[in-house]
Amino acid sequence: MTEKTFGPFELQKAYSTEPVPDDFVLRRRISTAMRTLSERVIRAEVDQATLQHWAEQLEAVVATVGEPERRDSKQANRKLFTGAATIEDLYHMMDFDPVSGGANPIAPQVTWVQEGQEGVEGTLRLGQQYQGPPGRVHGGVIAWILDAVLSRALHAAFRLGVTGTLNIRYLAGTPIEDTITCRARITGQEGRKIFIEGSIWHGDQQTVHAEGVWLTPKSLG
Numbered sequence: 001m002t003e004k005t006f007g008p009f010e011l012q013k014a015y016s017t018e019p020v021p022d023d024f025v026l027r028r029r030i031s032t033a034m035r036t037l038s039e040r041v042i043r044a045e046v047d048q049a050t051l052q053h054w055a056e057q058l059e060a061v062v063a064t065v066g067e068p069e070r071r072d073s074k075q076a077n078r079k080l081f082t083g084a085a086t087i088e089d090l091y092h093m094m095d096f097d098p099v100s101g102g103a104n105p106i107a108p109q110v111t112w113v114q115e116g117q118e119g120v121e122g123t124l125r126l127g128q129q130y131q132g133p134p135g136r137v138h139g140g141v142i143a144w145i146l147d148a149v150l151s152r153a154l155h156a157a158f159r160l161g162v163t164g165t166l167n168i169r170y171l172a173g174t175p176i177e178d179t180i181t182c183r184a185r186i187t188g189q190e191g192r193k194i195f196i197e198g199s200i201w202h203g204d205q206q207t208v209h210a211e212g213v214w215l216t217p218k219s220l221g
Protein backbone atom coordinates (compact mmCIF):
# COMPACT_ATOMS: atom_id res chain seq x y z
CA MET A 1 0.00 0.00 0.00
CA THR A 2 1.36 3.44 -0.90
CA GLU A 3 1.84 5.82 2.01
CA LYS A 4 -0.63 8.71 2.29
CA THR A 5 0.89 12.11 1.43
CA PHE A 6 -0.19 15.66 2.16
CA GLY A 7 0.16 19.23 0.84
CA PRO A 8 0.29 22.52 2.79
CA PHE A 9 -3.47 23.00 3.03
CA GLU A 10 -4.11 19.47 4.31
CA LEU A 11 -1.61 19.93 7.10
CA GLN A 12 -3.84 21.19 9.90
CA LYS A 13 -6.69 18.73 9.28
CA ALA A 14 -4.37 15.73 8.92
CA TYR A 15 -2.50 16.78 12.06
CA SER A 16 -5.69 16.64 14.10
CA THR A 17 -7.22 13.51 12.52
CA GLU A 18 -4.38 11.14 11.51
CA PRO A 19 -2.97 8.75 14.15
CA VAL A 20 0.09 10.08 15.98
CA PRO A 21 3.26 8.31 14.67
CA ASP A 22 4.83 5.96 17.25
CA ASP A 23 8.01 8.00 17.66
CA PHE A 24 5.95 11.16 18.29
CA VAL A 25 3.98 9.38 21.03
CA LEU A 26 7.34 9.05 22.82
CA ARG A 27 8.66 12.50 21.79
CA ARG A 28 5.46 13.98 23.28
CA ARG A 29 5.94 12.03 26.51
CA ILE A 30 9.51 13.36 26.79
CA SER A 31 8.37 16.93 26.09
CA THR A 32 5.49 16.73 28.53
CA ALA A 33 7.88 15.54 31.24
CA MET A 34 10.31 18.38 30.44
CA ARG A 35 7.55 21.02 30.47
CA THR A 36 6.20 19.67 33.79
CA LEU A 37 9.71 19.70 35.21
CA SER A 38 10.30 23.33 34.14
CA GLU A 39 7.12 24.37 35.86
CA ARG A 40 7.80 22.39 39.04
CA VAL A 41 11.43 23.31 39.65
CA ILE A 42 11.09 27.03 39.15
CA ARG A 43 11.03 28.84 42.53
CA ALA A 44 10.78 25.45 44.30
CA GLU A 45 11.43 25.87 48.03
CA VAL A 46 13.75 22.94 48.67
CA ASP A 47 16.98 22.42 50.57
CA GLN A 48 20.53 22.39 49.18
CA ALA A 49 20.78 18.57 49.24
CA THR A 50 17.63 18.22 47.13
CA LEU A 51 18.92 20.75 44.60
CA GLN A 52 22.24 18.89 44.44
CA HIS A 53 20.39 15.58 43.84
CA TRP A 54 18.18 17.05 41.09
CA ALA A 55 21.16 18.70 39.38
CA GLU A 56 23.09 15.40 39.29
CA GLN A 57 20.10 13.42 38.01
CA LEU A 58 19.36 15.90 35.25
CA GLU A 59 23.02 16.18 34.22
CA ALA A 60 23.04 12.38 33.91
CA VAL A 61 20.04 12.49 31.56
CA VAL A 62 21.73 15.18 29.44
CA ALA A 63 24.86 13.00 29.24
CA THR A 64 22.74 9.99 28.21
CA VAL A 65 21.07 11.96 25.40
CA GLY A 66 24.43 13.24 24.14
CA GLU A 67 24.29 15.17 20.87
CA PRO A 68 22.14 13.08 18.50
CA GLU A 69 22.00 13.85 14.79
CA ARG A 70 19.03 15.93 13.69
CA ARG A 71 16.73 15.52 10.73
CA ASP A 72 16.80 18.41 8.23
CA SER A 73 13.41 20.16 8.57
CA LYS A 74 13.89 21.95 5.21
CA GLN A 75 13.43 18.60 3.50
CA ALA A 76 10.01 18.01 5.15
CA ASN A 77 9.00 21.59 4.27
CA ARG A 78 9.94 21.13 0.60
CA LYS A 79 7.96 17.87 0.41
CA LEU A 80 4.96 19.60 1.93
CA PHE A 81 4.93 22.22 -0.83
CA THR A 82 4.88 19.54 -3.52
CA GLY A 83 2.10 17.56 -1.80
CA ALA A 84 4.56 14.74 -1.05
CA ALA A 85 4.80 15.05 2.74
CA THR A 86 4.18 11.85 4.70
CA ILE A 87 2.53 11.85 8.13
CA GLU A 88 6.03 11.69 9.64
CA ASP A 89 7.06 14.83 7.64
CA LEU A 90 3.89 16.54 8.75
CA TYR A 91 4.62 15.83 12.39
CA HIS A 92 8.16 17.12 11.87
CA MET A 93 6.59 20.41 10.71
CA MET A 94 3.82 20.72 13.30
CA ASP A 95 4.83 18.87 16.44
CA PHE A 96 8.11 20.75 16.99
CA ASP A 97 6.41 24.15 16.64
CA PRO A 98 7.53 26.43 19.51
CA VAL A 99 3.89 27.26 20.27
CA SER A 100 1.51 24.33 20.69
CA GLY A 101 3.92 21.70 19.30
CA GLY A 102 3.38 18.59 21.43
CA ALA A 103 6.96 17.36 20.91
CA ASN A 104 8.60 20.70 21.74
CA PRO A 105 9.54 20.93 25.43
CA ILE A 106 9.44 24.73 25.46
CA ALA A 107 6.11 25.10 23.63
CA PRO A 108 3.15 26.45 25.59
CA GLN A 109 0.29 24.06 24.80
CA VAL A 110 -2.78 25.64 23.24
CA THR A 111 -6.09 23.75 23.06
CA TRP A 112 -7.69 24.89 19.81
CA VAL A 113 -11.44 25.21 20.14
CA GLN A 114 -12.06 26.82 16.77
CA GLU A 115 -10.05 26.85 13.54
CA GLY A 116 -11.61 28.04 10.31
CA GLN A 117 -11.69 30.71 7.60
CA GLU A 118 -13.47 33.05 10.02
CA GLY A 119 -10.67 32.80 12.59
CA VAL A 120 -9.14 30.75 15.36
CA GLU A 121 -9.64 30.49 19.09
CA GLY A 122 -7.63 28.56 21.66
CA THR A 123 -7.21 28.30 25.40
CA LEU A 124 -4.03 27.85 27.41
CA ARG A 125 -2.57 28.10 30.86
CA LEU A 126 0.93 29.46 31.42
CA GLY A 127 2.97 28.37 34.44
CA GLN A 128 5.48 30.15 36.67
CA GLN A 129 8.25 29.74 34.09
CA TYR A 130 6.49 32.31 31.88
CA GLN A 131 6.11 34.92 34.60
CA GLY A 132 7.21 38.54 34.08
CA PRO A 133 5.76 40.79 36.79
CA PRO A 134 4.59 38.73 39.81
CA GLY A 135 1.49 36.75 38.88
CA ARG A 136 1.52 37.99 35.28
CA VAL A 137 2.72 36.61 31.97
CA HIS A 138 5.96 38.14 30.59
CA GLY A 139 5.24 40.59 27.73
CA GLY A 140 7.72 38.88 25.40
CA VAL A 141 6.02 35.54 25.98
CA ILE A 142 2.70 37.14 25.02
CA ALA A 143 4.23 38.42 21.75
CA TRP A 144 5.66 34.94 21.09
CA ILE A 145 2.26 33.30 21.56
CA LEU A 146 0.34 35.88 19.57
CA ASP A 147 2.72 35.60 16.60
CA ALA A 148 1.78 31.93 16.45
CA VAL A 149 -1.94 32.49 17.03
CA LEU A 150 -2.17 35.11 14.26
CA SER A 151 -0.16 32.78 11.97
CA ARG A 152 -2.61 30.01 12.79
CA ALA A 153 -5.48 32.23 11.57
CA LEU A 154 -3.57 32.66 8.30
CA HIS A 155 -3.11 28.90 7.86
CA ALA A 156 -6.71 28.13 8.90
CA ALA A 157 -7.82 30.39 6.04
CA PHE A 158 -5.62 28.35 3.64
CA ARG A 159 -3.04 31.08 3.14
CA LEU A 160 0.71 31.11 3.59
CA GLY A 161 3.04 33.86 4.77
CA VAL A 162 5.60 35.09 7.25
CA THR A 163 5.21 37.74 9.92
CA GLY A 164 6.27 41.15 8.58
CA THR A 165 5.03 43.36 11.41
CA LEU A 166 3.42 42.57 14.75
CA ASN A 167 2.12 45.38 16.97
CA ILE A 168 1.01 44.59 20.49
CA ARG A 169 -0.96 46.70 22.93
CA TYR A 170 -0.88 45.43 26.51
CA LEU A 171 -4.23 46.52 27.96
CA ALA A 172 -4.06 44.76 31.34
CA GLY A 173 -1.96 42.14 33.10
CA THR A 174 -2.45 38.59 31.79
CA PRO A 175 -2.46 36.12 34.70
CA ILE A 176 -0.21 33.07 34.95
CA GLU A 177 -1.61 29.79 36.30
CA ASP A 178 -5.11 30.48 35.04
CA THR A 179 -6.94 29.73 31.80
CA ILE A 180 -6.67 32.42 29.16
CA THR A 181 -8.21 32.57 25.68
CA CYS A 182 -6.50 33.74 22.51
CA ARG A 183 -8.24 34.67 19.27
CA ALA A 184 -7.21 35.83 15.79
CA ARG A 185 -8.79 36.56 12.42
CA ILE A 186 -7.84 37.98 9.05
CA THR A 187 -9.15 41.51 8.59
CA GLY A 188 -7.99 42.34 5.06
CA GLN A 189 -5.58 41.83 2.20
CA GLU A 190 -3.70 44.09 -0.25
CA GLY A 191 -1.73 42.10 -2.79
CA ARG A 192 0.79 39.96 -0.87
CA LYS A 193 0.05 41.75 2.42
CA ILE A 194 -2.44 40.05 4.72
CA PHE A 195 -3.72 41.95 7.76
CA ILE A 196 -4.50 39.94 10.88
CA GLU A 197 -5.70 40.95 14.34
CA GLY A 198 -5.70 39.01 17.55
CA SER A 199 -6.38 39.23 21.25
CA ILE A 200 -5.93 37.57 24.62
CA TRP A 201 -8.73 37.38 27.14
CA HIS A 202 -8.98 36.43 30.81
CA GLY A 203 -12.65 35.63 31.25
CA ASP A 204 -14.55 38.65 29.91
CA GLN A 205 -11.57 40.95 30.22
CA GLN A 206 -9.41 41.60 27.18
CA THR A 207 -5.79 41.87 28.31
CA VAL A 208 -3.98 42.19 24.96
CA HIS A 209 -4.72 43.44 21.45
CA ALA A 210 -2.45 42.59 18.52
CA GLU A 211 -2.45 43.50 14.86
CA GLY A 212 0.02 42.64 12.19
CA VAL A 213 0.93 42.24 8.55
CA TRP A 214 1.88 38.86 7.09
CA LEU A 215 3.63 38.66 3.71
CA THR A 216 2.95 35.88 1.22
CA PRO A 217 6.31 34.92 -0.33
CA LYS A 218 6.90 36.42 -3.82
CA SER A 219 7.09 32.88 -5.25
CA LEU A 220 3.51 32.16 -4.09
CA GLY A 221 1.94 35.64 -4.33
Ligand SMILES: CCCCCCCC(=O)SCCNC(=O)CCNC(=O)[C@H](O)C(C)(C)COP(=O)(O)OP(=O)(O)OC[C@H]1O[C@@H](n2cnc3c(N)ncnc32)[C@H](O)[C@@H]1OP(=O)(O)O
Pocket: 147, 148, 151, 161, 162, 163, 164, 165, 191, 192, 193, 213, 215, 217, 218
Ligand atom coordinates in the same frame (compact mmCIF):
# COMPACT_ATOMS: atom_id res chain seq x y z
C1 LIG B 1 6.34 26.74 8.08
C2 LIG B 1 5.73 27.35 9.35
C3 LIG B 1 5.88 28.87 9.35
C4 LIG B 1 5.33 29.48 10.62
C5 LIG B 1 5.51 30.99 10.57
C6 LIG B 1 5.22 31.58 11.92
C7 LIG B 1 5.39 33.09 11.83
C8 LIG B 1 6.84 33.43 11.91
O1 LIG B 1 7.46 33.30 12.92
S1 LIG B 1 7.61 33.99 10.51
C9 LIG B 1 9.28 34.39 11.06
C10 LIG B 1 9.44 35.87 11.34
N1 LIG B 1 9.39 36.65 10.14
C11 LIG B 1 10.43 36.71 9.27
O2 LIG B 1 11.45 36.06 9.44
C12 LIG B 1 10.24 37.57 8.07
C13 LIG B 1 11.57 38.29 7.70
N2 LIG B 1 11.32 39.27 6.64
C14 LIG B 1 11.30 38.90 5.34
O3 LIG B 1 11.54 37.74 4.98
C15 LIG B 1 10.96 39.96 4.34
O4 LIG B 1 11.30 41.22 4.85
C16 LIG B 1 9.44 39.95 3.98
C17 LIG B 1 9.08 38.61 3.32
C18 LIG B 1 8.57 40.15 5.23
C19 LIG B 1 9.13 41.10 3.03
O5 LIG B 1 10.01 41.03 1.95
P1 LIG B 1 9.50 41.22 0.44
O6 LIG B 1 8.55 40.12 0.11
O7 LIG B 1 10.72 41.36 -0.39
O8 LIG B 1 8.70 42.57 0.57
P2 LIG B 1 8.70 43.79 -0.48
O9 LIG B 1 8.55 43.25 -1.88
O10 LIG B 1 9.83 44.71 -0.19
O11 LIG B 1 7.36 44.56 -0.05
C20 LIG B 1 6.06 44.11 -0.44
C21 LIG B 1 5.03 44.96 0.29
O12 LIG B 1 5.05 44.57 1.68
C22 LIG B 1 5.41 45.70 2.51
N3 LIG B 1 6.31 45.18 3.53
C23 LIG B 1 7.57 44.71 3.36
N4 LIG B 1 8.08 44.31 4.52
C24 LIG B 1 7.12 44.51 5.44
C25 LIG B 1 7.07 44.30 6.84
N5 LIG B 1 8.09 43.78 7.52
N6 LIG B 1 5.93 44.65 7.49
C26 LIG B 1 4.88 45.18 6.83
N7 LIG B 1 4.87 45.41 5.48
C27 LIG B 1 5.99 45.08 4.82
C28 LIG B 1 6.10 46.70 1.57
O13 LIG B 1 5.94 48.02 2.05
C29 LIG B 1 5.35 46.46 0.26
O14 LIG B 1 4.11 47.13 0.35
P3 LIG B 1 3.46 47.82 -0.98
O15 LIG B 1 3.21 46.66 -1.94
O16 LIG B 1 2.20 48.44 -0.47
O17 LIG B 1 4.48 48.78 -1.48
